[in-house]
Amino acid sequence: MNIKQTWSKVKELKSSDSDVKKYIFEKDDAIAEAVLYKYGTFESRTVMCISTQTGCPMGCTFCGTGKFFGRNLTSLEIVSQVKHMISENDIEPSEVKKMQIMVMSMGEPILNIQCVSDAFHIFNKIAPHADLLISSAAPKTDRGWSCLLELATLIPKVGLQFSVHESTDAARDQIMPMKAKLSLEEIAIMGIMFFKTTGRKPYFNYCVHGNNNSDDDVMRLRMLFDPRIWEATLSVICEADETMSDAVSSQVDMVIAFSGKLVEKGFNTRVFDPAGQDDIGGGCGQLWAVQEFAKNNVNFKQSSGNKILCKTDLTEVKR
Ligand code: SF4
Structure with a gap:
């Protein structure tokens, strides 16, 4: 596949951290961002975070994409992000010991599940040993x-992570204004269904900050999520605003302390500190190029979640 047949422009952004690169794919009516991480060498561990929609309808207040939505990406556009990063970096998937392809950069994968599913079948052919992770903000959908x-069920390498981020529905509504989403209790039930269907543990992702790291938060998370079924991913907040990235380093200690509290309650935790956040926006939600693209493209509409935020006249929560 020639990348030029799928995208008119591809830009590579290098971080001062040589282990991370960002790629921006553009054409008239769509933009996608993908981030590539290596851990030491590509052969030892390679992680690719890719986009599934151009913009996103969910409207999360902390996300660089959240205020705009263009369209679903096609399966070809999803697959091309991975193929391009493989060919540009001479990665030989069969030689990579640990490879992870994650749909967690831009877009809500469950809202584009057919194309994601088609793309995952192709990834599973290109790299049968790669873990394929779906990270979802948990929209309500029919199918x-x-x-x-x-x-x-068909691909045993598929994993599932929910972006939970708060321990109450009220707090979650403030940062994820989309009304058509699962409640925390419904997420807990969906995770149990995933576990019962596949035998694999789902993850809940929690961005730790100064107002959601109390003992009460720990207790509520423990009541919702059974550590025999769930694992926890704890993240530093990814700022939508390029000027706020300095705050990140001071959050890492807070995340580690919160992780200790969850471990005491029986959870396995992993801490995600996105490399490249400071200069290229390596973290989820840091889609600065998308904001520029959206401003100049008439096909980009205000996202549904963000319209709800405007209608109810809530002040955007700055975290
Ligand atoms: S954080 Fe994820 S779900 Fe929320 S608006 Fe951004 S891309 Fe969409």
């Missing part, structure tokens, strides 16, 4: 979740 369970 999205049943399609995901089918996919995860």
Whole structure:
């Protein structure tokens, strides 16, 4: 596949951290971002975070994409991000010991599950040993979740992570204004269904900050998520605003302390500190190029979640 047949422009952004690069794919009506990480060498561990939509309808307040939505990416556009990063970096997938392809850069994968599913079948051919992770903000859909369970049954490398981020629905509504989403209790039930269907543990992702790291938060998370079924990913907050990235380093200590509290309650935790956040926006939600593209493109509409935020006249939560 020639990348020029799928995208009119591809830009590579190098970080001062040589282990991370960002790629921006552009054409008239769409933009996608993908981030490539190596851990030591590509052969030892390679992680690719890719986009599934151009913009995103979910409207999360902390996300660089959240205020705009263009369209779903096609399966070809999803696959091309991975193929391009492989060819540009001379990665030989069969020689990579640990490879992870994650749909967590831009877009809500469950809202584009058919194309994600088609792309995952291709990834599973290109790199059969690669872990394929779906990270979802948990929208309500007619068929999205049943399609995901089918996919995860067919491909045993498919994993699932929910962006939970708060321990109450009220707090979660403030940062994820989309009304058509699962409640925390419904997420907990969906995770159990995933576990029962596949035998694999789902993850809940929690961005730790000064107002959601109390003992009460720990207790509520423990009540919702059974550590025999769930694992926790703890992240530093990814700032949508390029000027706020300095705050990140001071958050790492807070995340580690919160991780200790969850471990005491029986959870396995992993801490995600996105490399490249400071200069190229390596973290989820740091889609600065998308904001520029959206401003200049009439096909980009205000995202549904963000319209709800405007209608109810809530002040955007600055975290
Ligand atoms: S954080 Fe994820 S789900 Fe939320 S608006 Fe951004 S891309 Fe969409």
